[in-house]
Amino acid sequence: MSTITLRRLVTLSFALCYVLIGLPLWYKLTTIYRAPLPAEYIESLHTKIHEDIHLTIPVYVQSNLYQFPDVHDAIQAQADELLKSVNEEQRRVQWSLQVLPYVEGKIDAKDDYVVTLVLDESMGLTIPQFGKETIVFFNDESVLDNDLPFFAAQALIEHTFKFEWENFSNAPQKSAKTDSTFKNMAVSYDPNIHISISLLTGDSSPVAWDIDTALKEYLTPIRELLSTFVNFTVDTGIEYHNDLNLNSLVNKSSISWNDLSHTLDLSELSSVNHYQEQNSINLAIVFPSAETSSLEFANATEDNTNWKSFLVPQWGVVVINKDPLPVNAYVTHDYLASVISTFANDIFKLLGLSQSEDDLTSPLIKIDSFKRKIIIDNLEKSITTLSSLVNMTNHLQQMSIPKEVLEDVNNALKIRLQIVDLLNNPELGGDETWNEALRLSNKLVKVCERAFFHKEMVQQTFFPQEHKVAVYLPLLGPITVVTFTAFFKSLKEVLTKSKKCATKDDGKDDTTKNEELKAE
């Protein structure tokens, strides 16, 4: 082998090394680890949200006088028909009732939904405050007309499960006006919420209050009632020299919400974030300072009370008193009882449980429905979070996706399937199931948020592509130029040489042929 061929081989092998080993290695070693997220699955979940969910709520029918062997089937048919009547596009989540016959001893009216059919003079229904029973009154006429199943179905869907009917089926609501008002009222749901109760006075004179007994009497039952889905921690405090800037409203006899929201200075109460819980509900009982004298607007109502309470969206309640506290005041149990009981009522609104005063017909049914809503909300929230995560990583190609994020995402999807299984299973449906699903859905939200807010991703400690180029160019530039100019040069040489050879060979062929001919 001549040296020139050897040298050409060397040039070729350098170029090959560069392309086949160097480039892939460089690429491999400088790429950022991006865990493969199940993006398509998440996107499909996001576009068709809740499509794989079908809530089934078991309802048991009993009749105290007549025996209707097939009434549950009839009610089931009517109920299904009623639910189907809603426009499919408007529907948020699929849900249905499973109407079953009542079995003595197995079913408890406290834990399960029971429809009791009672013979009466006219048609009607009642939902007792405690328990989950729906009592449907019927008369003989309705039995003859076969109206009873329809009544029962309507009673169930439009009254007992009104909350689901409005929230899941998006049925047209009777009070659409109030809805927009209350939509922004509720604090965002969290399994742990802090309640902060403050007595504020504009003066410095010491105040005592009988808060503990009032709370134990009026707030403890609420805490117990709601304990299945929200845990409260409560603290109380007295603040002096703080009247929330009310002194600027002294001479107004009536005020609009606008005046008040512009005047009230809640910053000092909101800024102190000393509790562990993420969300809080506040109650501020404000007394103006003695210098301010009485606030005329605070007793504009027809009763003789001297205070007025205002709901502040996503914050809590402000109770404004007309008169300043007397010197060395003692706020009695009587006063606090009325304030705290009103506040207890407002807690339902601040949680999003009720939207208007008449909503609380039967709190147990309401709370159960609310749990279902939270589960669905949580599922929606977590899927949105995951979808945002996928979107973000798609947009920022230079962002690394750590393995933990992938694990969290997979874990979240697994939990989601568990919840969906729980919700879809018609065999289940008792309190236990809903509580378990709620617990899982709260966990799901946490896992999703942990995935989204992973430290490595949030910190944005990733280098842009330009940095990579800037750092490597001083080394790669000269090497590339040297290797490839030599490579292309020798390639050119080889090509021209082979061309020359070819033409020479042609000429040679002719001459040899001629010589051969001559020889012949």
Next chain:
Amino acid sequence: MKLHSWISVLLLVYKVTAELEADVFPVDNEVDSIQQEVIQETRKNGTDESSSVPPSSELLSLEDPVQYNFQENLNLTPLPNNFLLASFQFYMQSETFGVNRNEHESNVYSHHTVFPKPVGPIMSQTNTRQLHLRFTHGLWDSQEWGQLPHSGLKSGGNGVELWAVIEGPSKEKAMQSWITLANSLSGLFCASINFIDSSKTTFPVSSFLPTEDDAIPLFNENSSLYLIRAALANEPICTENLTPFVKLLPTRGKSGISSLLDGHKIFDSNWHSLSIDVNTICEDNTGECHYSMEEFVETVVNVPNSLARADRPIPKPLGGDELRCDTNKPHDAFQCFPLPGSREVDFNISKLFGKKICGSSLLGKTSSKICAHVPSNWNVMVQVGDLLFTTDDNCFNVNSNEPHDVHFETSDSGNVLISKETPLHVSRALTGYGQDRGGLRSVFRNPSNQPVELVYFESLPWFMRVYLSSLALESDDSDLTLDSVVKSTFYSPARDRERPTHLERKLVIPPNSTLALSFQFDKSLLKYAEYPPDANHGFEIEAAVATITSPERYEARSSSLLLYLSTPDFSMPYNVIILTSTVMGLAFGTLFNLISKQLLTLEEADRILASTSPKAKLLRLKGKIIGLLKRNNTKPAKIAKSE
């Protein structure tokens, strides 16, 4: 027809049930949602029985006002050279709480009255039983002013100092709580306490020990108590730290002596210190506990300077007639030899602090108390409205809601109460030069006639690599040896980026003597990203703490130090990358050419050059051009011929 009757029946039934259960679920039947947007008005039940009772029964006025555990004192002490020490002291106590209380139980409520709301939850979440926080800045001139207030127990070194007794099942758990505690306090006091991590944290052995009187309760029998401490020497103390301090008080700076606390005046001083101490105190038999908190704000102001600042906020030279010239020397409109500062003093504290005391704090058992500690040649009066009062012991109770002021006057301000002399003077300095090693020299001076026993605590950052073997003693007394001074040493060596060097030495300083202890250290290089944004400023080394145990309990701190480490040029890494890459590229190019290019003899090269060199090409080009020109010359002749 069906639906109508339906609803009416429903409403009727509902109303009956609602009334039955009204006391548990107060429902408002008359809903009128007139106000629709931001604030929704709700109304109390119209037919509530409480409304029939006159409102006066709801809000009573007590004959004896309720008395909370809150107390506030202001101590004013003139110091030599026209300085004034103002010491604001607040004491408060929380409501009692059970030891193993679960906040989530539906019957458990935590109540706060005068004790600040945020402190309790922070203490309980982190299982902290004792909390001590110090914000100190400035120089206390112990030569002139004598002992630090409260024997130095309430002031820290320059910057922030934090130590706490934390209960935990293990040291790791306690450490976790400690980090949480630091982060919470950081948010509460708007300070960068969150920069406390394991590399700044020590577990003191014989310093900072709680006194025997405070029996620290243990809430869980299986866990133990850990004393943890850290300091941040480079923390500037500013108004944003004072505001949260004042917010912790029930009077919120609006009444009582706290109304004097104004950041602009408090920090316009030679030395100031903010301190908080929280203790958990439990009853032995009942299992009920409460927190007690001491909050001190102390400041030393130079009276003439502060008064001048109050008169002329923008500094301007005095007019000629206001100058105090020495009349024994020549003086006219153009020259003036100033007299030494006047010894006649006459001022109101409202001028020093910018405000008057806005009445008393009425919350405590005792009213706000102001005391001036002066010798008999001073005249101290309290001014209420236009009236001036004096008392025998120069202590005044602020009783009314009128603005109060304190008036000081004397003919000889040099005559002040002689404060006790410091039992020991400690100073510390860096020695040596260069960027790779240095030394640390601590000087102890015992002015008294008694030997002083102390624990000398030093916490040094890991990037100071200490050579304990180089410890040397310098003293005038040649008989003194290291062993006779250093009785015992506790040493926990540093671990890079994990924990600091922790040194605690028990020392005995002989009477009337001065001695110095010094040792050497190496400065280590930090990683590129570990340098702070202002790397050339240097690194602050926290103060050393001398806890004197005998003859009296006293705490003295040295000043903090500024250590220079070798600081890189921060564009260097990129330069290095480019330079090395270029060199490597050059080397590669040469090598590559050597092995890929053909070697020729000179003759061969000449032959090739003869055909391919630029010169040959030029010659060829010349030939072509000449050929073209010749062709052009011949052509017209041919045309002419044909014509």
